[in-house]
Amino acid sequence: MIRETHLNALIWLLLLIIPLAAWQMGEIYTITLATKICVLALAGVGLNIALGLGGMISLGHAAFFGIGGYAMGILANHAQSYIPIMEHPFLIEGTKYMPVIWLLAIVMSGLAALAIGALSLRTNGAYFIMITLAFGQMLYFFAISWPAYGGEDGLAIYVRNEFPGLNTLVPIQFFALCFLILTAVIFLSSRLENSRFGLALQATRQNETRTRTVGLTPYKIRLIAFVISGMICGLAGALSADLNRFVSPVMLSWHTSGEIMIFVILGGTGRLFAPLVGAAIYIMLEHFLGGVSDYWQIFLGLLLLMVVLFAPGGVIGLLTKREAAHD
Amino acid sequence: MTDILDIRGISKSFGALKASDDISLTLKSGEIHALIGPNGAGKSTLINQIAGGLKPDSGSVHFSGQDITSLAAPARARLGLGRTFQISQLAPEMTVLQNAVFGALGADGRVSRFWRPVMKDRSLLEVARSALERVGLNHRAGERVSEISHGERRQLEVAVALTQKPKAFLMDEPMAGLGHGGSERLTGFLRELKQEAPILLVEHDMDAVFALADRVSVLVYGRIIATGTADEIRTNPLVREAYLGDEEEHA
Structure with missing residues (x-):
């Protein structure tokens, strides 16, 4: 069939070429869809580090995605209303400057992941799933009941934030930005996978007694991975908020956690490009079937069921199945 | 010879079951100390307490002169306690x-x-x-x-x-399921290895134990009933009664 690296390159090229072609043809909506795929895939790349490499079944990653979204929403909201976030003891103002927003999104979601991970990782199995879910829902209800930033209605940001040298309101330019970030993060995650830390993380997933026996502490390794994973989801959340120019508690809800997990599982848990493939399938189903029926997620459910039952390696696993036999 | 590993009076109970009952034993540099005993005697529980997987209710474990009783398994491994398992953990x-x-x-x-x-x-x-x-x-x-x-x-x-590069090995039934040839090869290898680091060996294969061990301890119902050289153990009436006699009947 096809080697995984070749398939990955093909997927990457398609994600680049299709929006460029759409741009030439003036199909703005296609560019927006591709941008959405990039942003959601980025969240999936984050989760894949915890779930795929580390075996941590987190149903609370929406928390980090949402924190990233709110980091953007709050900073931009203050910037557009010219009201500082705080004046005492020192002045902190909002900003429309993306790099600053991203930095804050990454730091805040990383801190949240550190706190949530430090507690959740003391449990395992079903308890871990439940406790991550509980933390996610806590943040969700907190956002709903926090009137300062829109409560249930969320926050609308009227003009997309700025990146030096780009006009982010031009769809193809914002796409290029998201595409480059996704590419960079996928590259970083492939380095991580093959690094010392990656080996330790994967060994810990496969047999944590082995990890202890060689003198390493599984808890620490998992916690570091969980934080990295949360930070990437936070960055994805900030970009997603910028794409929609809107932040709402929905970003924090467990549906979002579930969606991110579906991307990873559809593509093939633990595979480098799985989140991208999964997110692309998800967005395309939503686009093509969503027009046919409001209940398009029935088809998503069926697809997910098929993948889980008949293709545990996900779509990528299915397409590269015979690789081993040829080698 | 110095004691690399020194186990002092450790006890561990699971409910009414005394899995380890005031066990003391030492592992000296350059030796293979075999731990034998019938199934359910508490060998794996003992090894687990030495490696740090289980905490003893009382007693202490000393490793190259340091009290390691309160250290977790990874810390003990870092100090140089190497371990192999009865069921491979890879x-x-x-x-x-x-x-x-x-x-x-x-x-x-x-x-x-x-x-x-x-x-x-x-x-x-x-x-x-x-x-x-x-x-x-x-x-x-x-x-x-x-x-x-x-x-x-x-x-x-x-x-x-x-x-x-451990300073001592804990090996839980390394011969299990190896077959005759494999078991013989490993026997030779362990004999060579003990010069680098002493081995506390839990083993069911009596041929291997008597061929390899410098000292043998016999564990029955959580107690060590005898410690001595292979010959002493072979002729010890208590041991024959509790353990070896039973084996010979099956053989």
């Missing part, structure tokens, strides 16, 4: 070489490195390769652990323990 989806490299990485300890490929790390590879070489597994380095045989997994466990 990373099944990784290759033989990766498992060995992981052992070397654990000994090195610098795990928070996210950039450079670990499988191109010369220092780790060197340690891993030479450990595989010593147990005779180098030709299987590229195989996944899930694809290798039971006996090879046992060899790999020993190799991973070797990458740790």
Whole structure:
């Protein structure tokens, strides 16, 4: 069939070429869809580090995605209303400057992941799933009941934030930005996978007694991975908020956690490009079937069921199945 | 000879069951100390308390002069306590070489490195390769652990323990399921290995125990009923009654 690296390159090229072609043809909506795929895939790349490499079944990653979204929403909201976030003891103002927003999104979601991970990782199995879910829902209800930033209605940001040298309101330019970030993060995650830390993380997933026996502490390794994973989801959340120019508690809800997990599982848990493939399938189903029926997620459910039952390696696993036999 | 490992009066109960009942034993440098006893005597519970998987209710464990009773398993491993398991504990989806490299990485300890490929790390590879070489597994380095045989997994466990350069080994039934040839080869290897680091050996294979052990302790119902050289143990009436006699009837 096809080697995984070749398939990955093909997927990457398609994600680049299709929006460029759409741009030439003036199909703005296609560019927006591709941008959405990039942003959601980025969240999936984050989760894949915890779930795929580390075996941590987190149903609370929406928390980090949402924190990233709110980091953007709050900073931009203050910037557009010219009201500082705080004046005492020192002045902190909002900003429309993306790099600053991203930095804050990454730091805040990383801190949240550190706190949530430090507690959740003391449990395992079903308890871990439940406790991550509980933390996610806590943040969700907190956002709903926090009137300062829109409560249930969320926050609308009227003009997309700025990146030096780009006009982010031009769809193809914002796409290029998201595409480059996704590419960079996928590259970083492939380095991580093959690094010392990656080996330790994967060994810990496969047999944590082995990890202890060689003198390493599984808890620490998992916690570091969980934080990295949360930070990437936070960055994805900030970009997603910028794409929609809107932040709402929905970003924090467990549906979002579930969606991110579906991307990873559809593509093939633990595979480098799985989140991208999964997110692309998800967005395309939503686009093509969503027009046919409001209940398009029935088809998503069926697809997910098929993948889980008949293709545990996900779509990528299915397409590269015979690789081993040829080698 | 100095005591590398010194276990002083450890006891452990699970409800009414006394799995370890005031056990004291030592492991001296250069020796193989075998721990034998019928099924359910508490051998694995004892090994687990020495390795740090279980905390004793009372008593203490000393390792190269240091009280390690309150240390967790990873800390004990870092101090140089190498361990192999009755049921192999390896990373099944990784290759033989990766498992060995992981052992070397654990000994090195610098795990928070996210950039450079670990499988191109010369220092780790060197340690891993030479450990595989010593147990005779180098030709299987590229195989996944899930694809290798039971006996090879046992060899790999020993190799991973070797990458740790331990000061003492805890080996829980390394001969189990090896077959005659494999068991003989491992016997020879352990005899060579004890010069580097003493071995506390739990073993069911009596031929191997009497061929290898400098001292033998017999554990029955959580108590050590006798410790001595192989000959002393063989002729000890208490031991014959509790354990060996029983074996001979089956043989």
